[in-house]
Amino acid sequence: MKGSCMLLAVIAAAAWGADWPQFRGPQRNGISQETGLLKEWPAQGPKLLWRLSDIGDGYGAPAVVGGRIFVMSNRGTENEFVQALSVEDGKTLWTVRLGKVGNPDMQPSYPMARSTPTVEGDRLYVQSSDGDLACLETASGKVLWHKSLRRDFGGQPGTWAYAESPLIDGDVLVATPGGKGTTMVALDKRTGAVIWKSAAPGGEPAGYASASVIEAAGRRQYVQFLDKGVIGVDAKTGQFLWRYGQSGGGPANIAMPVSHGDFVYSTNARRFGAGLVRLAAAKDGVSAEQVYFERDVPNTLGGQVLLGDTIYGTNQDGPVAAVFSTGKIRWRAEGIGPGAVLYAEGRLYFHGENGDVALAEASPAAYREKGRFTPAGQPKRKDSKERAWSYPVVADGRLYFRDLGALWCYDVRSRP
Numbered sequence: 072m073k074g075s076c077m078l079l080a081v082i083a084a085a086a087w088g089a090d091w092p093q094f095r096g097p098q099r100n101g102i103s104q105e106t107g108l109l110k111e112w113p114a115q116g117p118k119l120l121w122r123l124s125d126i127g128d129g130y131g132a133p134a135v136v137g138g139r140i141f142v143m144s145n146r147g148t149e150n151e152f153v154q155a156l157s158v159e160d161g162k163t164l165w166t167v168r169l170g171k172v173g174n175p176d177m178q179p180s181y182p183m184a185r186s187t188p189t190v191e192g193d194r195l196y197v198q199s200s201d202g203d204l205a206c207l208e209t210a211s212g213k214v215l216w217h218k219s220l221r222r223d224f225g226g227q228p229g230t231w232a233y234a235e236s237p238l239i240d241g242d243v244l245v246a247t248p249g250g251k252g253t254t255m256v257a258l259d260k261r262t263g264a265v266i267w268k269s270a271a272p273g274g275e276p277a278g279y280a281s282a283s284v285i286e287a288a289g290r291r292q293y294v295q296f297l298d299k300g301v302i303g304v305d306a307k308t309g310q311f312l313w314r315y316g317q318s319g320g321g322p323a324n325i326a327m328p329v330s331h332g333d334f335v336y337s338t339n340a341r342r343f344g345a346g347l348v349r350l351a352a353a354k355d356g357v358s359a360e361q362v363y364f365e366r367d368v369p370n371t372l373g374g375q376v377l378l379g380d381t382i383y384g385t386n387q388d389g390p391v392a393a394v395f396s397t398g399k400i401r402w403r404a405e406g407i408g409p410g411a412v413l414y415a416e417g418r419l420y421f422h423g424e425n426g427d428v429a430l431a432e433a434s435p436a437a438y439r440e441k442g443r444f445t446p447a448g449q450p451k452r453k454d455s456k457e458r459a460w461s462y463p464v465v466a467d468g469r470l471y472f473r474d475l476g477a478l479w480c481y482d483v484r485s486r487p
Contacts, residue, residue: 089467091135094187094236094281095327096413096464101376103415103465109483110418112430112442117470118482122448123161125476127152129184131236132473135466136190139164139209142473143184143197148175151184151199155212158467161478165212173201173232179456183475185234185279187462196244196260200232204246206263216263220246224253224268227276229298231323234279238293240306245284245293249277255295255304269309275299278324285330288350288357294335296324301337303350303357312356317364318346325372329382334362336382336395338370345370347398365398367391373411374462376419381435383419385409390421390431390438404431404438411462420465422472424458450475 095101109117127144134141138158145151149171155164175182182200189196194215195207202220207213220226220233226248238245244260251274257266280296284306291306300319303312318324321339328337338345344366348359369375369384369391376383382395389408392401410423414433418441421429429443452458452475461473468484 090137090190091464091466092191093134093189093239094132095374095462099238099281099283099327100329101374101413103413105415105465105468107468107485108416108418108465109485110441112444114444116428116442116444116446116481120469120480120482121161122480123156123478124448126154126156126473126478127184128476129473130181130460130475131185132187132462132464133471133478134188134190135464135471136209140471141188141190141195141209142478143186143188143199144476145172145184145200148172148182151201151203153188153195153197153207153212155209158469158480161480167207167212167214169197169199169205170201170203173199173228174230177231179454181231181457185232187236189237189239191239191260194260196237196239198233198235198237198246200234202226202228202233202248204237206260218258218263220248224248224256225250226253229276229278229323231279233277234325235277236281238282238284240284240293245282247277247282247295247297249297250274254297254302255282255293255309257309267309269304269311271297271302271304271311271314273299278319280324280327283327283330285335287330287333287335288352290352290357292357294328294330296326296328296337298324301328301335303359310356313350313359315346315348315359315361317361318344323372326374329375329377331377331395334395335359336375336377338368338375340370340372343370344368345398347395362396363398365393367400367403368393368398371409372460373409373422373424376412376414378414378433379435383414383433384412385421390419392435392438401435402438404440406440407443411460413463413465415465420463420470422459422461422463424460426459426474428463428472446479448477450477
């Protein structure tokens with residue numbers, strides 16, 4: 072009996088490790104713990120298992136848990152919804168409307184669903200581009216509670232509406248309404264009841280990033296990228312602790328800050344650059360001292376991955392790696408251009424804004440590409456500025472990526 076229990080525990084741990092339950096993966100850092108994956112792709116790319124051509128519009132990545140795919144989409148501007156799909160063939164299991172699309176008159180005009188669902192046990196947490204925040208049953212889609220960041224908290228999103236993916240920390244759900252009264256809010260994840268509200272100085276609108284939880288400067292904190300910069304608040308009380316504005320000078324603060332120890336790395340997109348700050352305990356909370364601000368380090372809206380003392384991602388030209396502690400460039404490459412990145416088993420997976428997908432060694436020494444292809448059936452874009460902005464996902468030996476209304480699923484296992 073003891074041996075059987077141990078075997079079941081190992082199987083359960085393996086299954087949990089294969090899931091991708093939230094934005095940027097199990098630890099919210101773009102890193103997968105999966106093994107047994109292809110080290111190199113054939114010229115035409117890995118085996119395509121299935122492709123869906125019309126899941127509804129959107130830029131958000133899927134979450135994949137327990138044989139189900141959860142993804143946010145919209146059809147027109149009056150119907151934004153979350154849907155559950157089967158991992159095996161992409162078949163729709165259920166669909167639940169959340170509300171309308173936020174800021175439909177945005178300019179440039181890209182009114183679409185933008186966030187990734189968060190799965191914990193038998194509960195699903197979702198946030199629409201208009202600020203509809205809800206908890207649902209994963210099995211049926213039944214709504215257990217619902218809040219509106221606009222109506223309930225006086226929320227103020229940026230030009231391109233809300234793009235945050237919900238953060239679950241223990242019994243707490245963290246969201247970012249933005250604005251003067253409730254810049255950030257902590258809710259009881261079971262009921263939606265308010266635990267605390269936090270008003271950051273200046274009362275600026277929300278950005279387009281997702282919050283993270285860190286331990287730094289002797290404090291447990293929630294870090295978030297707002298319209299004008301990065302802030303940290305006390306996780307227990309919501310007390311405002313610190314701000315860093317140098318990386319918040321562009322039009323769209325999207326990339327989730329990367330933290331390690333007392334250091335936080337944040338970037339605006341494109342040509343603006345990225346900055347590293349060191350957090351330290353101070354009388355009035357926490358101080359944030361800039362270590363560097365560099366232009367050519369990983370800085371695009373597709374996020375960054377930290378491995379050891381090397382931070383990987385892309386800049387405007389393509390893949391790039393830099394020393395996390397100093398900003399010194401280790402290498403840079405062209406080809407796929409800017410895009411989103413994740414790491415799994417010694418490899419970096421890039422989903423380029425041009426729609427291409429690439430695999431490369433995760434090495435600080437050089438960029439060594441191990442495969443690249445252009446998926447068949449690229450969606451039609453509304454104008455020349457729109458890009459493939461969704462992050463890639465690796466779950467249970469499968470590679471998923473979404474581009475507007477299309478969703479691809481590839482087999483990237485190294486074993487039959």
